[in-house]
Every structure is written in C-alpha cells, then in structure tokens.
Amino acid sequence: MFISAKNIFKNYGSTQALSDISFEVNKNELFGFIGPDGAGKTTLFRILTTLLLADKGSATINGWDVVNDFKTIRNNVGYMPGRFSLYQDLSVEENLTFFATIFGTTIEENYDLIRDIYVQIEPFKKRLAGKLSGGMKQKLALSCALIHAPELLVLDEPTTGVDAVSRKEFWEMLRNLRDKGITIIVSTPYMDEASLCDRVALMQNGKIMQIDTPQHIVGEFPRKLYAVRSSNMYSLKDDLLHFPEQHSVHLFGQYLHFTAREREADILGLRHYLEGKNHQNIIIEAIEPGIEDCFIELMTENSASNEN
Amino acid sequence: MRTILYIIQKEFIQISRNRSMLPIIFVLPIVQLIILVNAATLEMKRVNMCIVDSDLSSTSRQMTDKFKGSPFFKVKESTFSMEEAEQSLQKDKIDVILRIPQHFERDLVRNNGGKVQVIINAINGTAGGIENAYITNILMEYNKQVTAEWVGVSTKGPLPVPSVAVTTSYWFNPQLNYKTFMVPAVLLLLVTIIGMFLSSLNLVREKELGTIEQINVTPIHKYEFIAGKLIPFWIIALFELGFGLTIGKLLYNIPMLGSLWLLFGVAAIYLLVVLGIGLLISTSANTQQQAMFVSFFFMIVFVMMSGIFTPVESMPVWAQRLNLINPIAYFMRVIRMILLKGSGFTDILKEVISLAVYAWIILTLAVWRYRKVA
Structure with a gap:
C-alpha cells in the first residue's frame, strides 16, 4: 500500500x-x-x-x-x-x-x-x-x-x-x-x-x-435507471414523485432520472399513468447510470439509515 | 543557508515590484524629518501677553518694558480692567496676564517688596510650565537690577550683602538647540516604524493570500523562513537610518560626536528586536488589519514611554520599570548618547546587552510561534 x-x-x-x-x-x-x-x-x-x-x-x-x-x-x-x-x-x-x-x-x-x-x-x-x-x-x-x-x-x-x-x-x-x-x-x-x-x-x-x-460503482447500481421526458417537465417531476412504484426522481439536464422500487420498472404502467395525467410526447428510455446517479443513491441510502 | 538567501532574494524582488514601497522608503524619512523636527519643538516664541498695569509708575513701566523687549513675549493687549483681560484669556486671544497692582512702586520702596500676579493659560500643561519659567526668569533679572540700584543708591559702595552667583553651562547641547535633541529621536521613530510595520504586515500577507500554504508543505525550516522574512527589512531599516542621518546632517547639521560604526552596530541589534516583535505579531494575527492594529498599539505605548518628549526620569517608578521591555527606550538613550555626547562602547554596554538578550528572546518566540502545522 x-x-x-x-x-x-x-x-x-x-x-x-x-x-x-x-x-x-x-x-x-x-x-x-x-x-x-x-x-x-x-x-x-x-x-x-x-x-x-x-x-x-x-x-x-x-x-x-x-x-x-x-x-x-x-x-x-x-x-x-x-x-x-x-x-x-x-x-x-x-x-x-x-x-x-x-x-x-x-x-x-x-x-x-x-x-x-x-x-x-x-x-x-x-x-x-x-x-x-x-x-x-x-x-x-x-x-x-x-x-x-x-x-x-x-x-x-x-x-x-x-x-x-x-x-x-x-x-x-x-x-x-x-x-x-x-x-x-x-x-x-x-x-x-x-x-x-x-x-x-x-x-x-x-x-x-x-x-x-x-x-464497479456504476455496475453496482442496484436498479434499472430510466430517463423520462415529456412536454411539461415541471408537473412531470411532481407526477413521477406521486407514482406509487417510484423509488427516486432526480432532474438531470433535460431529463428526469427515475428508478422504481422493483429492480425494473413497469414501463407500460408508467406510460399509462403519465398519459392519465395529461402528459404529451412522453419519452421513457432505459439508460446506464453515471457516477452522479450512484452518488445520489448512496446519499439517500445513508440519510435513510441515519434516520432509522 | 542557501535557502535563506533565496527567500531574501524573493522578498527583494517582491518589494521592488510593490509600487508603494519606494515612496515609503525614500519620501517618508524626508517628510518626517522636515515636519516633525520643525514642528515638535518646545521652544516658545512670541507668547501673547496682556499687561494690566494699575500702578502706572516708572518702576512698573520698567518692568513691562522687560517683557516688551523679550523675544519670547508679545504684549498684545494692555488694559486697566482685569475683567477685560480675563475675557481675552477666555477667548484664547492671549495666553498670559501680568497684573501689576496699584501702589506697586510705593510698596516696593516702603516695604522692601512688591507683588505682581501672573495668570497663565495652562490648557497645555507643558507650555504653561515653560511660560511660567520664562516669566519668572525675566522677573528675577529685573529683581536683581532693582536690588542693585536700590542698595547701590543707599550705601554708595561695594555690596556687603553676600550672594551666590550661579553660572550655568549646558553640556552636550550648549545652545539648548531643540533640533539637535529631536533629530536623533525622529530618526529612531522612522527606523522603528519602517521596521515594525513592514515586518508585521509581510508574513500575515502570505497568510491572507494563501501562499504560506505552499511554503508550509516544503521542507523549509522555521528559522530559515523567519530569517528570510527578517533580513530584507533589517537591511532596509539600516539603510533608512543611514539615509536619515545624511538628511539630518545636511538639513540640520546635527552633531555626530560618537562613532557611527558603533551607532549602526547597536541599531543592528535594536532592529532585530523591533522586527522580531513585528514578526511575532504577524505569526499570531490572521489578517493584515489585525497585525496593523496590534503593531500600532505597541508603537504608541513604546514611543510615548521612550522619553522622546518627556524625560523618563520624570515618570512614576512603575513606568520606569515598564521601560525594561521597551526597546525604543533603550535605543533612544543610546542614539542620543552616541550622537550628542560621543559615548563609547563601554558607556552603553548595559543597553547593548539588554537589547541583545531582548532580541534573542523575541526571535526565539517568533520562530516558536510560527506554525507550519495547524
């Protein structure tokens, strides 16, 4: 060493x-x-x-x-x-x-x-x-x-x-x-x-x-990550936060990075949910997480474990 | 050793790049020597005076003429009303009232003694004291004259009255020239200000700019760094002393009776103390502002207690004891002794030893206080 x-x-x-x-x-x-x-x-x-x-x-x-x-x-x-x-x-x-x-x-x-x-x-x-x-x-x-x-x-x-x-x-x-x-x-x-x-x-x-x-850090990201976008980004964040299956929502540039409680999200269900909230031009793509996603994930995990 | 040389070189480059340094080094001494030496004088000339002569006799007139003829007094007003005179004093138009009461001459002849009253504006105590001394002096002179005349008239022969004749001679400053006395003191002030302020601001500036961070990770020794910071200002201050002495000689023709080598030798030790104090302040302060205020505090106390204006001997005993830690007091004595009296090394040995011990203590403290590790 x-x-x-x-x-x-x-x-x-x-x-x-x-x-x-x-x-x-x-x-x-x-x-x-x-x-x-x-x-x-x-x-x-x-x-x-x-x-x-x-x-x-x-x-x-x-x-x-x-x-x-x-x-x-x-x-x-x-x-x-x-x-x-x-x-x-x-x-x-x-x-x-x-x-x-x-x-x-x-x-x-x-x-x-x-x-x-x-x-x-x-x-x-x-x-x-x-x-x-x-x-x-x-x-x-x-x-x-x-x-x-x-x-x-x-x-x-x-x-x-x-x-x-x-x-x-x-x-x-x-x-x-x-x-x-x-x-x-x-x-x-x-x-x-x-x-x-x-x-x-x-x-x-x-x-x-x-x-x-x-x-490794990126590889160990525990969930599948999705980039989500629609014509109304402001209400999109709010709506995603109220999506029953959501685990995390963070704004990254022009996209919201979204993870679900399960490893993989029910993309169809999510799309229907967003359409029900009157979102248009919805884009949902699975993407590779970056270090920043991992950092935020670790941060929320740490603060959650601190609270317990 | 090599490291110290490189730090000194670095400091000199930085000083030469600093636009305000050259005026500080060259203009400051000239201005200080011209303004302070001429302004800070205790010689009183043309003190405004009011004479209240209620006697109007030939004796009283003779006496007032003595004042009118003196270069120290200017008889600005003459009145018969004491009230009027006091009002003028209140309004600061005059500083001294001489009151000669009625029947002054008669009392003098009859009772072998007359009384006059002197009222002095003593807002400035020192000035008041000096004015009193001048007035007393003139009155004494006049008294002698009167005695001689009266006694002479009555006995017509040599005086049987025994008297002690006092002749005074002022050694080391025969004309009591105030400038002779002040120039060395102002020179000392100058060297001290330059030394203490520049050194106290320098190290703390590195702290403020963060450059000390880069220095602290180098294998440089603490004593090397302190020495590298001290020596440039030591050289500048010694140069400053030489420059100031030259101006003093040219402008005021001050006496230089003792050895200049000796003077510079003592100055070299003295400056170690002053610069050491500056560096000690610098190592403890976090900003240039703090360093400035603390240096200023010490400067004022040291200067006022050093005997620059008032003799140290007239201070209370505790203050004289306090002067043990006042480097300016030591050097004030030494510079006047060497320049005015021509004192040699053995005469100032005590001061030299004290300063040397002081320098050693202060520099040790400064090196110790400077921390490379937070």
Missing part, C-alpha cells in the same frame, strides 16, 4: 469535518475523492500533507507516518492547494525557480517531469503569475508541485473554475504523470471526472460512502 489511512477523525469545534475515514491507495494509482463542497476533502488532504493534525487515527504515506515523519513527507510530496497559492507578484519563471531552490533542486534537474506541462506556459515565463489565465495558473501550480520530483502528488480541486477544454487537458496530464510512476490523489466536486480516475472514494459529510473503481 502506498497510502494507508486508518480511522481518521477531525472536528472543528462542534463541526465534524472528518469521521472515521479509512482508505488505501496503491502505488502508481490515480485516486479520486469525489464529493460536494464541505465533504471534508480539503481537511483530509491537509492532514495527509502534514499541514493539519488529525484528532484521532493514523495515516502513512509510503510507510512514513504523517505525524512523526513529516519531514520526509514534505520532501517527497507535491501539494497543490485548492486556492492558487503561488506568488502573484513573481513571474512564472521566478516562482518555479523559487520552489525548485527551496527543495534544493533546479529546474533543469527535473525538467523531464514537467516538460509537457511547462512548455505550454514557457512562452509566458516572464509574465507575473497573477496575470495568467486560470488554466495557465493551474499548469504553473502543477509544475511547481512537481519540480522536486515527488513520489506522491496531492491535488485539491485542481479543475475548479477551469474551462472544459483545459480540464480535459489537465486530466490527460495527470494520466501521463501516473504513467511516469507518480501516485496521485485528486479531489473534485465534478462527478463526471470520476470516470477518469483509477479508483474513487465518494465522500459526503466527512464520511467515505464507497471506494471502488468507477466501473
């Missing part, structure tokens, strides 16, 4: 930020923490990068304890905080040189590692970091986090606030880095990015709900 965390708890005053977090990450894995804002992702990353002490529990990175071996960890981990934390009044090159030197290395020494990323911002190397666009800032931050050739890369919401094209590029870069032998843990609030990870942990309210490969 490259990273191993056991029963981590962390409270901020009376707010529970992390509750009984345990997980393992293999060497050379691209591991994602998926969850909404406030799920505890940043707190967890700060504990792993030795910036914060957990109240309870332990964690090791490559066998180094996050409390006792913090010096070794700081030398071998690259961390990219969620907020852009480089010096805005230093140029691209100055930032990179600065972080290289305080890690006791030079840009040239590890240029191989950052080349693919750095060439994209090298034309602007004299520009102040504060004057870069969001996507370029993020590439610079990644270069700075990589400059000392870390064994583990910790990226806290690297794609938040970045456009779709840059996001796609960024994930490609991460996969390349993984192929070069770097273990990566990354957090994101975007469910669609889960499928780009080797394995993901779904987080909610300081707890991990599930850890698995994205394919």
Whole structure:
C-alpha cells in the first residue's frame, strides 16, 4: 500500500469535518475523492500533507507516518492547494525557480517531469503569475508541485473554475504523470471526472460512502435507471414523485432520472399513468447510470439509515 | 543557508515590484524629518501677553518694558480692567496676564517688596510650565537690577550683602538647540516604524493570500523562513537610518560626536528586536488589519514611554520599570548618547546587552510561534 489511512477523525469545534475515514491507495494509482463542497476533502488532504493534525487515527504515506515523519513527507510530496497559492507578484519563471531552490533542486534537474506541462506556459515565463489565465495558473501550480520530483502528488480541486477544454487537458496530464510512476490523489466536486480516475472514494459529510473503481460503482447500481421526458417537465417531476412504484426522481439536464422500487420498472404502467395525467410526447428510455446517479443513491441510502 | 538567501532574494524582488514601497522608503524619512523636527519643538516664541498695569509708575513701566523687549513675549493687549483681560484669556486671544497692582512702586520702596500676579493659560500643561519659567526668569533679572540700584543708591559702595552667583553651562547641547535633541529621536521613530510595520504586515500577507500554504508543505525550516522574512527589512531599516542621518546632517547639521560604526552596530541589534516583535505579531494575527492594529498599539505605548518628549526620569517608578521591555527606550538613550555626547562602547554596554538578550528572546518566540502545522 502506498497510502494507508486508518480511522481518521477531525472536528472543528462542534463541526465534524472528518469521521472515521479509512482508505488505501496503491502505488502508481490515480485516486479520486469525489464529493460536494464541505465533504471534508480539503481537511483530509491537509492532514495527509502534514499541514493539519488529525484528532484521532493514523495515516502513512509510503510507510512514513504523517505525524512523526513529516519531514520526509514534505520532501517527497507535491501539494497543490485548492486556492492558487503561488506568488502573484513573481513571474512564472521566478516562482518555479523559487520552489525548485527551496527543495534544493533546479529546474533543469527535473525538467523531464514537467516538460509537457511547462512548455505550454514557457512562452509566458516572464509574465507575473497573477496575470495568467486560470488554466495557465493551474499548469504553473502543477509544475511547481512537481519540480522536486515527488513520489506522491496531492491535488485539491485542481479543475475548479477551469474551462472544459483545459480540464480535459489537465486530466490527460495527470494520466501521463501516473504513467511516469507518480501516485496521485485528486479531489473534485465534478462527478463526471470520476470516470477518469483509477479508483474513487465518494465522500459526503466527512464520511467515505464507497471506494471502488468507477466501473464497479456504476455496475453496482442496484436498479434499472430510466430517463423520462415529456412536454411539461415541471408537473412531470411532481407526477413521477406521486407514482406509487417510484423509488427516486432526480432532474438531470433535460431529463428526469427515475428508478422504481422493483429492480425494473413497469414501463407500460408508467406510460399509462403519465398519459392519465395529461402528459404529451412522453419519452421513457432505459439508460446506464453515471457516477452522479450512484452518488445520489448512496446519499439517500445513508440519510435513510441515519434516520432509522 | 542557501535557502535563506533565496527567500531574501524573493522578498527583494517582491518589494521592488510593490509600487508603494519606494515612496515609503525614500519620501517618508524626508517628510518626517522636515515636519516633525520643525514642528515638535518646545521652544516658545512670541507668547501673547496682556499687561494690566494699575500702578502706572516708572518702576512698573520698567518692568513691562522687560517683557516688551523679550523675544519670547508679545504684549498684545494692555488694559486697566482685569475683567477685560480675563475675557481675552477666555477667548484664547492671549495666553498670559501680568497684573501689576496699584501702589506697586510705593510698596516696593516702603516695604522692601512688591507683588505682581501672573495668570497663565495652562490648557497645555507643558507650555504653561515653560511660560511660567520664562516669566519668572525675566522677573528675577529685573529683581536683581532693582536690588542693585536700590542698595547701590543707599550705601554708595561695594555690596556687603553676600550672594551666590550661579553660572550655568549646558553640556552636550550648549545652545539648548531643540533640533539637535529631536533629530536623533525622529530618526529612531522612522527606523522603528519602517521596521515594525513592514515586518508585521509581510508574513500575515502570505497568510491572507494563501501562499504560506505552499511554503508550509516544503521542507523549509522555521528559522530559515523567519530569517528570510527578517533580513530584507533589517537591511532596509539600516539603510533608512543611514539615509536619515545624511538628511539630518545636511538639513540640520546635527552633531555626530560618537562613532557611527558603533551607532549602526547597536541599531543592528535594536532592529532585530523591533522586527522580531513585528514578526511575532504577524505569526499570531490572521489578517493584515489585525497585525496593523496590534503593531500600532505597541508603537504608541513604546514611543510615548521612550522619553522622546518627556524625560523618563520624570515618570512614576512603575513606568520606569515598564521601560525594561521597551526597546525604543533603550535605543533612544543610546542614539542620543552616541550622537550628542560621543559615548563609547563601554558607556552603553548595559543597553547593548539588554537589547541583545531582548532580541534573542523575541526571535526565539517568533520562530516558536510560527506554525507550519495547524
């Protein structure tokens, strides 16, 4: 195991930020923490990068304890905080040189590692970091986090606030880095990015709900999922919620995702029910669930079990 | 060591990119030295005075002439009505009333003594005290003159009356030039303000911008980071001292009797204390605003208690004890002693040792307070 965390708890005053977090990450894995804002992702990353002490529990990175071996960890981990934390009044090159030197290395020494990323911002190397666009800032931050050739890369919401094209590029870069032998843990609030990870942990309210490969998580979705649409979407949601057989109804873009209590829904019955409610142009299709469907399903299951 | 150099380099690049820094470094000292040194003077000139002479004798006239001839007083009003004079004082038109009662001359001749009344506006206590001293001085002079004349007239010969002649000489500032006294103090203020404020705002700025997060995950040592933050402002403040001394010499021709090397040596230690306090504030504050207010609080207390305007010796004993932890008080003594008196190393040894111990304690605290782990 490259990273191993056991029963981590962390409270901020009376707010529970992390509750009984345990997980393992293999060497050379691209591991994602998926969850909404406030799920505890940043707190967890700060504990792993030795910036914060957990109240309870332990964690090791490559066998180094996050409390006792913090010096070794700081030398071998690259961390990219969620907020852009480089010096805005230093140029691209100055930032990179600065972080290289305080890690006791030079840009040239590890240029191989950052080349693919750095060439994209090298034309602007004299520009102040504060004057870069969001996507370029993020590439610079990644270069700075990589400059000392870390064994583990910790990226806290690297794609938040970045456009779709840059996001796609960024994930490609991460996969390349993984192929070069770097273990990566990354957090994101975007469910669609889960499928780009080797394995993901779904987080909610300081707890991990599930850890698995994205394919498995989707495969384990317990019901058949249907996309439903009609000309009157507003009343459609209401009507579906009142359908006796319904298990869940959620709005996804232009469709409502619907599951029934049984594994498979009685599509004909549903259609008749909706026609009886004066819906027109009814479309009901069986679809493959996405991570988001699984996430919502897990969330409702968890809150139901909490209530019991 | 190399790491510290790179942090210092980084800080200097950032300082040079900050547009407000150059004016702060170059304009601030000139403005402070010109305004404060000229404005903060205790010399009183042309104090407005009202004379109520109800005697109108030759003696009373002689006496009022003494005041009219003095550069310190301007006889703005003369009246016979005490009420009128008091009204003028109420309205702030005049600051001092000299009242010479009726039969002043007669009493002086007959009873060997006359009485005059002096009323002073003491809203500003210090000014009132100084005015009183000036007036007493003039009256004493006049008294001597009168005594000499009267005694001389009656005995026609050398005085049999024994008297003690007092000659005063003011050492280290023979002309009692106020500027000589103020320039070193203002210089010290300047260096302290620059040092404490810049250092206290700098580290907390990294906290506000979040850049400290990226620093904290690096293997950088706490002492390296603190040293890297301290040294740039230490250099700037020492430069500032040199710059200020040059202006002081050019504009006011202040005396520099002692060794400048010694002065800079002590300043170097003193600045470690001031910058250390700034960094200590910075490590404990979360926003620049907090750091600013806390630094401001310490600055005001330290400055007012340092003996810049009022002598430390006149403070209550507990306040003098409190000055043990006031770095400005130490350096205030030292800078005046070196520049005005030409004191050598052994004369200021006590202050140097105190400052060195202080610097060591403060810097240790600052390094200890700076947390890389929350």
